Amino acid sequence: MADGDRCYFCTQRPREEIAIARWHPEEPDEQERLTIHLCGKHMERLQKAGQRGWPQKDYVYKQGFW
Numbered sequence: 001m002a003d004g005d006r007c008y009f010c011t012q013r014p015r016e017e018i019a020i021a022r023w024h025p026e027e028p029d030e031q032e033r034l035t036i037h038l039c040g041k042h043m044e045r046l047q048k049a050g051q052r053g054w055p056q057k058d059y060v061y062k063q064g065f066w
């Protein structure tokens, strides 16, 4: 499936492409920056987590590059 056809975290159609930072919980200073497509539900989830970030699988995700 082509990039952008589905949400980064699930199989829903994405609503927006957003910039995020992610890191491993044990290495909070090693942030990786990328843009991903998200559905409405997962955008909300990320926004609700705010600066604390949203732990998912091996990473913590946060909206924005800083």
Ligand SMILES: [Zn+2]
Pocket (backbone or CB within 6 Å): 007, 008, 009, 010, 011, 012, 038, 039, 040, 041, 042
């Ligand atoms: Zn999703």
